[in-house]
Amino acid sequence: MSNLQLRIISSVVLITAVLAVTYVGGVAFRILAAAIAGAMFYEWCTISGKPGAKRSQAVAGVLLGVVLVAMVLGYAAIGVLGLLVLSVAASLLESRVGGQGGWAPSGLAYAGLAGLSLGWLRGxxxxxxxxxxxxxxxxxxxxxxxxxxxxxxxxxxxxxxxxxxxxxxxxxxxxxxxxxxxxxxxxxxxxxxxxxxxxxxxxxxxxxxxxxxxxxxxxxxxxxxxxxxxxxxxxxxxxxxxxxxxxxxxxxxxxxxxxxxxxxxxxxxxx
Known part of the structure; x- marks a missing residue:
């Protein structure tokens, strides 16, 4: 099977599943949006390949999880966005103290805003x-x-x-x-x-x-x-x-x- 054929089959399966959840909307779609954000953040961290950044990545991952759970549970957007800002600040502080720079906090910010945007757009x-x-x-x-x-x-x-x-x-x-x-x-x-x-x-x-x-x-x-x-x-x-x-x-x-x-x-x- 060629790579193009594999891409097409994977795309059809994914699109069918995503459209089904999109039609349902609500909590189901917010869970999908949170899963996408979580997977993004995990891959963001693994791309860097920095073995010494495990603690900073774990802290940022936990903070991201809290933000996404708040979104899934339907808390007000302003409050959740404020929580995201505080989470990024806390992650950045922890990362700086540990000498790890801003890679994990940046991933938290990007993945978090992506997941929230998808979830709230669908509503x-x-x-x-x-x-x-x-x-x-x-x-x-x-x-x-x-x-x-x-x-x-x-x-x-x-x-x-x-x-x-x-x-x-x-x-x-x-x-x-x-x-x-x-x-x-x-x-x-x-x-x-x-x-x-x-x-x-x-x-x-x-x-x-x-x-x-x-x-x-x-x-x-x-x-x-x-x-x-x-x-x-x-x-x-x-x-x-x-x-x-x-x-x-x-x-x-x-x-x-x-x-x-x-x-x-x-x-x-x-x-």
Whole structure:
């Protein structure tokens, strides 16, 4: 079986499972978001390969767990975000005292905000379902179109020092695909602000590609190929959600500014 076939099979299985949990929403989806954040943080720590950082990583992991449990239990977003800030500060202090720098605290901050953003974007209502489906459509279409357009057209590299396989044509094809997919979901959901959502989709597509490059930079910095080996054909969880979580954080922040931290989806996706 080729690597592409393995990637396709894994993707179909994962997408089916994720969409089922997304439809249920509520606590079930918040648990999924917490699991993604936890896996991200674990792989973030293992990428560094620093054997002397076990204590700092353990402290940061426990703090992340407390934050994610608070989110799963449905505590107010402002309170949980405040808890995340305090947790990152405490982790940074412990890490500095132990002479370990800021790697574990940075992972706590990024994974924590990613998990919270996903969980609160979905929420319990129909608006949240549309918001997450819109996010998935943009990011997944960006990833797929960038891969196939880049392989077909080739051309100048996008960021050769970070990710030699990515091309400018692929990035452009991914952005076009992401916008079309996002607008299609919005139209099918009966939303009327399609021009605005097309701009949002474009921004999310660019951000998701930036998140992909960010993870590639981290792996190149530490000399690893994949963040893990949990997903056949894809590597680790972080490899699979690198663009998704970056876009989720951006969409959550915009929604929170428009409609409040607890109901971000109502800002753009209220029908």
């Amino acid at each position: 319990d209502g129909h608006d949240g379902l549309v918001a997450i489906l819109f996010l998935f459509a943009v990011v997944w279409a960006t990833d797929i179109c960038a891969y196939f357009v880049g392989r077909s057209l080739g051309g100048p590299k996008l960021a050769p020092a970070i990710s030699p396989g990515k091309t400018q044509s692929g990035a452009l094809g991914g952005a076009v695909g992401g916008v079309l997919a996002g607008v299609a979901v919005a139209a099918a959901s009966g939303l009327g602000n399609l021009p605005l959502l097309a701009l949002v989709a474009f921004a999310l597509s660019v951000i998701s590609q930036g998140g992909d490059l960010f993870e590639s930079w981290i792996k190149r910095r530490h000399g690893v190929k994949d963040s893990g080996n949990l997903i056949p054909g894809h590597g680790g969880v972080f490899d699979r959600v690198d663009g998704l979580v970056a876009a989720a954080i951006a969409l959550y922040l915009v929604g929170a500014l428009m409609a409040g931290a607890d109901n971000p989806a109502q800002g753009l996706f209220a029908s």
